Amino acid sequence: MRTALAAAALLLVSGCGATVAQDTSATDPVTVTNCGQQVTFDEVPSKVVTNDTGITELMFALGLKDRMAGYVVDGDNTVDLQTSPWKADFDSTRKLADKISKEVVQGANADLVFAGWNYGFSESTGFTPDALKQLGIGSYLLTESCRNGAGKQRGIMPALDALYTDLRNLGKIFRVEAKAEELVQSYRRRIENAGKLMAGKPRPKVFLYDSGQDQPFTSGRNAAPQDIIGKAGGDNVFGDLDDSWTTVNWEAVVQRAPDVVLIVDYADGEANTPAQKQAFLEGFAPLRNSPAIKNKRFYSLPYAALVEGPRNPASVEAFAKYLAQV
Template sequence: MRAVLCAALLLLSGCGATVAQEPSASTPVTVTNCGQQVTFDRVPSKVVTNDTGITEMMFALGLEDRMAGYVVNGIDTVDIRTSPWKADFESGKHLSDKISKEVVQGVNADFVFAGWNYGFSESTGFTPDSLRELGIATYQLTEACRNGVGKQRGIMPALDALYTDLRNLGKIFRVEAKAEELVKGYQEQIARAGRLMEGKPRPKVFLYDSGQDQPFTSGRNAAPQDVISKAGGENVFGDLNDSWTTVNWEAVVQRNPDVVLIVDYADGEANTPEQKQAFLEGFAPLANSPAVKGKRFFSLPYAALVESPRNPASVEAFAKFLAGV
């Protein structure tokens, strides 16, 4: 009888056994965020997120009920229309096109999830420090963590940043099992996609975000680096110790890309991938590049190319393009 009781009471730490249990909603938890230990006294219940990919992380973890609302630049965009969580965006609350102290205070936010150049900015005064003074906790997007070299960003490979954030959020919101489930599924998806280009030459890929006078692209610390490399290509600016950054056209021409990966969003100059492709095809210095001569262009939405739960599907889609599947 005692053995039966011990088995029944095992989860309650009876009969001399100790079993780890999830911390309660009011138990403080500590995570490492951008190299610093950050403690959260309780599970946040009025979260404001900034940007599409950041918001989608909350949705992927099933945390929409913890959100006071989200901030994105318009709700009728390619990002929202193509989002696997489109229904969550529609049922959630779009607070504003631009984040500010007034926006988060207006919904009594107790937690803001954003990042440097993803909402946080000294120029606007919207920073983790300024929110802390208002009693609002913050979590910083790991892809956008500053790395100690001026304002350059990125402290780890982009997919590792995604997994780090999912696991940290899992701990903060007490959904660690869901976070691990997502990470495992993403890792398996990426491994399958990587096999499509095994044994084949790795094409040189130029990530074109925007800019006609000077191109805006991705260094080794932003999501396109891993999207490109895990799909079987080589980022031509993978040597730059930065995330999203401006380069010059001379450097693009010298690196002679085989493929151009275009970010699909309105940048104020050329608003569609087709317009961006037309610009590149009409740009004389690139006329002899293999990418332009072979019309090797591929596009993905902005939210698929910043840190987000869309990154694994982006790897798969780009791998299929490179492999001609």
């Protein structure tokens, strides 16, 4: 659908204490590359449904709250909402459901769904971009979640590059390119400055512990923790895995002898707080001789800070400060 009115207009969109000049007069289609596919938007989406905290915060950071029909966030992710720099935007935007589905987005009269593989999209549930296309609803996939051609493995570029790619793509789609570029350059400066805290110091080996007691769920080299850990001055012990978020085995964790454990703060059904996850790791016999366990080197960040999203630069800063002290 093409914009009916060609008259010049600027819409001021509120965004976390600021307003963003949005050019709604543009009538030319915009094409971006999303997960290797060329996607064309004939007009600016106006009823976007987002899935997950970090994805929703990308919209808020760009000042696009007024372009949203609502968001979907798991009810267990209360820490994310309570700690969000965009809490006021969450409070004033409609939460549609705990789990995304075709019925949820149809009920919101969505014209675009912003989600990702394992961030809402899944063949097992039947909620896929192809299924939405059949309903006349467009999709934009989080770049961190793009599949890389090896089965269902995810990740086609470094995680922070994925963040910058999505910001710039969304800037084009919603005609807020100046704001998007402002954010990208600001994030780059913050991350560069944070990296100076560990300059010249030994790089500790870091194990990202998301969840799982039978088998740990962690980050390969294509998920956001890879760059958060790396830019903060550490090395992800599973940075050799060509995948995003993935399951490994405890034997591999023990063999890689992490110096620090970075814990994801969210409820997983087995250990619902960072303290409970730390207690499990400290009581897990195979890990007792790992440097991180012996020296009690644990640090936690909220889930939304460790998936692709606008909290990533602050995560690098916070973790770099921690590493510089251990």
